[in-house]
Amino acid sequence: MENYNVNINGKSHTVSADPDTPILWVLRDELNLVGTKYGCGIAQCGACTIHVDGKAVRSCSMPISSIGEKEVITIEGLSENATHPLQNAWREHDVPQCGYCQAGQIMSAAALLKENKSPTDGDIDAAMHGNLCRCGTYLRIKAAIKTAAKNS
Amino acid sequence: MNVVKTKYKRRSFLKASTLAGGGIVLGFNWLQGCKAPVDDTWNPVSKIMPDTWYDINSFLKIGENGMVTILSPNPEIGQNVKTSMPMIVAEELDCDWDHVVVEQAPLSSSFERQVAGGSGSIRSAFDTLRTAGATARQMLLNAAAKKWEVDVASLSTSKGIITNDKGENLSYGELASEASVLEIPEEVTLKEIKDFSIIGTDRRNVDLEGILTGKPLFGLDTRKEGMVHAVMLRPPAFGMKLKNFDAAAASKVDGVYEIVEVEGAIAITAKNTWAALKAQKLVNANWEVDGSLENTQQHDETLLSLLDKRNDKLKRDDGSVTQAYSEADEIFEKTYEAPFLPHNCMEPMNFFADVSGGKMYVEGPIQTPSWTQSNLAEAFKIDKENIEVMMTRMGGGFGRRLYGNFVIEAAKISEKVGKPVQLTYSREDDMTLGIYRPASKYKFKAAIKDGAMTAYEYVGSGVNSARGVTRENWFPAGCLDNYRVDSHNLESNITTGAWRAPVTNFLACAEQSFVDELAHKLQIDPVKFRIDLLDRAIENPVGEIDYEPKKLKGVIELVAEKSGWGNNADGVHQGLSAYFSHNTYVAEVADIVMEDGNPVIKKVTCAVDCGIVINPIAAKNQIEGGIVDGIGHAMYADFSFEDGKPSSSNFNTYRMIRMVEAPEEIDIHFVETENHPTGLGEPSLPPVGGAIANAIAKATGKRLYKQPFINSEILG
Numbered sequence: 071m072e073n074y075n076v077n078i079n080g081k082s083h084t085v086s087a088d089p090d091t092p093i094l095w096v097l098r099d100e101l102n103l104v105g106t107k108y109g110c111g112i113a114q115c116g117a118c119t120i121h122v123d124g125k126a127v128r129s130c131s132m133p134i135s136s137i138g139e140k141e142v143i144t145i146e147g148l149s150e151n152a153t154h155p156l157q158n159a160w161r162e163h164d165v166p167q168c169g170y171c172q173a174g175q176i177m178s179a180a181a182l183l184k185e186n187k188s189p190t191d192g193d194i195d196a197a198m199h200g201n202l203c204r205c206g207t208y209l210r211i212k213a214a215i216k217t218a219a220k221n222s
Numbered sequence: 223m224n225v226v227k228t229k230y231k232r233r234s235f236l237k238a239s240t241l242a243g244g245g246i247v248l249g250f251n252w253l254q255g256c257k258a259p260v261d262d263t264w265n266p267v268s269k270i271m272p273d274t275w276y277d278i279n280s281f282l283k284i285g286e287n288g289m290v291t292i293l294s295p296n297p298e299i300g301q302n303v304k305t306s307m308p309m310i311v312a313e314e315l316d317c318d319w320d321h322v323v324v325e326q327a328p329l330s331s332s333f334e335r336q337v338a339g340g341s342g343s344i345r346s347a348f349d350t351l352r353t354a355g356a357t358a359r360q361m362l363l364n365a366a367a368k369k370w371e372v373d374v375a376s377l378s379t380s381k382g383i384i385t386n387d388k389g390e391n392l393s394y395g396e397l398a399s400e401a402s403v404l405e406i407p408e409e410v411t412l413k414e415i416k417d418f419s420i421i422g423t424d425r426r427n428v429d430l431e432g433i434l435t436g437k438p439l440f441g442l443d444t445r446k447e448g449m450v451h452a453v454m455l456r457p458p459a460f461g462m463k464l465k466n467f468d469a470a471a472a473s474k475v476d477g478v479y480e481i482v483e484v485e486g487a488i489a490i491t492a493k494n495t496w497a498a499l500k501a502q503k504l505v506n507a508n509w510e511v512d513g514s515l516e517n518t519q520q521h522d523e524t525l526l527s528l529l530d531k532r533n534d535k536l537k538r539d540d541g542s543v544t545q546a547y548s549e550a551d552e553i554f555e556k557t558y559e560a561p562f563l564p565h566n567c568m569e570p571m572n573f574f575a576d577v578s579g580g581k582m583y584v585e586g587p588i589q590t591p592s593w594t595q596s597n598l599a600e601a602f603k604i605d606k607e608n609i610e611v612m613m614t615r616m617g618g619g620f621g622r623r624l625y626g627n628f629v630i631e632a633a634k635i636s637e638k639v640g641k642p643v644q645l646t647y648s649r650e651d652d653m654t655l656g657i658y659r660p661a662s663k664y665k666f667k668a669a670i671k672d673g674a675m676t677a678y679e680y681v682g683s684g685v686n687s688a689r690g691v692t693r694e695n696w697f698p699a700g701c702l703d704n705y706r707v708d709s710h711n712l713e714s715n716i717t718t719g720a721w722r723a724p725v726t727n728f729l730a731c732a733e734q735s736f737v738d739e740l741a742h743k744l745q746i747d748p749v750k751f752r753i754d755l756l757d758r759a760i761e762n763p764v765g766e767i768d769y770e771p772k773k774l775k776g777v778i779e780l781v782a783e784k785s786g787w788g789n790n791a792d793g794v795h796q797g798l799s800a801y802f803s804h805n806t807y808v809a810e811v812a813d814i815v816m817e818d819g820n821p822v823i824k825k826v827t828c829a830v831d832c833g834i835v836i837n838p839i840a841a842k843n844q845i846e847g848g849i850v851d852g853i854g855h856a857m858y859a860d861f862s863f864e865d866g867k868p869s870s871s872n873f874n875t876y877r878m879i880r881m882v883e884a885p886e887e888i889d890i891h892f893v894e895t896e897n898h899p900t901g902l903g904e905p906s907l908p909p910v911g912g913a914i915a916n917a918i919a920k921a922t923g924k925r926l927y928k929q930p931f932i933n934s935e936i937l938g
Contacts, residue, residue, distance in 0.1 A: 088477075088497075091496045095496035098495070099493075099495055099496070104445075108442060108646075110872055111499075114873035114874050144436065152434055157435075166427055168615070168616060168618045169429060172434070204618050206848070206849070206854070206879070206884070207847060208881040209846055209886075210846070
């Protein structure tokens, strides 16, 4: 085990972990930030999506040793008072069914909107391709992203 | 006046009989000892919680400030019952929905049918939930009448306020204490449906804020004092068992506590999930053959050969199909095939268990808490009274979480290591140790004479399908004189079970594809073909039928109108499918266009008769989801076995539908009705495979007979 200083949601944390531990499990099991979900462990489903220096990454496949000084944002730290335009749009469209994949969906969408203020359908499809939803809420996710783009 | 008997005995109200001293709520106190060490102050309503809750009945309690807590009895798997069931209670209570807090109820004898399955929650509980709300309202009215010393009939309620004929008001909060100790009325009056103000309106998911901010809601988010994480290593194939294992290397992983044999597998407990997952890969286990090592190719051959056999006892045999065949100009015949499917809930199987001193507490995502409690009692030889079961929100169910084998595993590990345990399935464990949708095949036949259908028959075969893979008393039963149905079973050691809309998730696709192809062969419009058949069943049905042909006709006519059937734009190819399942009637029209030589699903129009719609925004979500899920599995889902070993273990090789493949638009129309509500968790899925297959046939001239469609030459 080694000690790592990590910056998560604007706060510094010291955690003790094996270097190969994916940041996902550090968040969930060490820091009790359980909003980031385990889905597949191999970066195929997107449930574990977080931001590392503003980019969407799959936290299940990013070891703690690679984080260094980078700024990590999880769903818990996406906005103050849950007022990110995407969170508001998710409310408007009542997007979730089971809800398990939604944190990852929102984090992928937030990274997209940061780069691209008015994404086309094709841009959204491409940015969201890595996020699975077995409940089939894709139409609402897409509609909510468009609403958020309009309102931000 | 809609007066109903309350049928409640005192004891059916939680703690009601112990409330003589003033009615402060004690119910569910036993849970507080197990409270998770997590922040639950996120709930926006928690800030205005009352000082005291008064227990009115097992479904609800009211605070002195007028806040209402409604317990949602059934497990929440994404079907939205945690919102829609309390809406029904709140409607009859006549309170302000903004003053309602919803709590998940634990498994308790105070509630009936705490199951998430069969699209049955709303249908089964509608009357009970209404009565619970109306009973509480009546008790509050009685308390007000006593206080004001007036006739209760002179009082009215609205949004949690009781008003007398002088225009004076008392809030439910002011009356809660008195109401909680009153006699339970023997009968109560329910609202007229036209007076509903919560039911039929859009209400957001009660867990939405938690979902949007990543709060602990799901089974895997469970954190308890002293809890260890556990992962299991199980046999790699069906038909194999554990011989022995060497855990020396695995034990060296930092954070690993114990590696023990449990339930014929190896359990690893550790400080965190990652350590357990790492150790899982390092356990050196030897497995041995313990049964047949089965192959999909063998299953397919046997299932196909069964389609040509006939049982002595048929599922149904109206008229004489044999005679119609002998007189026919042609016997039209098609065979349809579908593979095994894993459930792939986004949240892999998991459960928390704490077993000690002959008692146990289990908490997690389970569709069948009551059955699971019985299975635990059986497995541990202890009384059910010593087993407490709490349900978390579930990251999907789809039938997989009907089977609580993972709860037994978690409890066995907890017993063995003497600690509270959270068992987690890796995605690979989840996909390869499934309780799969059984593979099935169907042969449909129709006798044609003088351009008309004179007989209709289908034979099904399925893996582990002793109860049959047919719905012989549904459409087209009753629609024609000569009709025959038969079903065959192939026993297998591959575990199978319910998968969203069991049997019909593929039977509907096969049937509706065949009916459509038959209509085209007979040169009859597919809408007219179905309606002509249904008219016969409406006017003078042949034999017993278990569906209402008038309602099926109703949704077909509605979808035809709303989809512009027959008036579609150039380049748009439409396919129709209609199916009755789980007491709900659904008709769907898929619009397909050809882009670069490939069919693309642009839109699905859907008509639904599910009785009263409780929460339209969520009801539509269920229907959209069922359509997307149904398209995804019909198009892409492929799963097989070789020597008992599953073909895929994760999403890199198992294809699930992604955003780009979903239709651009799903246009949903409900039949307006005051009929008793039915379910929506499943019924929109079965018809959609047929709708897209029929549209693709129109677009390409080629029919699809085998799922997943993506493997066919037309789409490949």
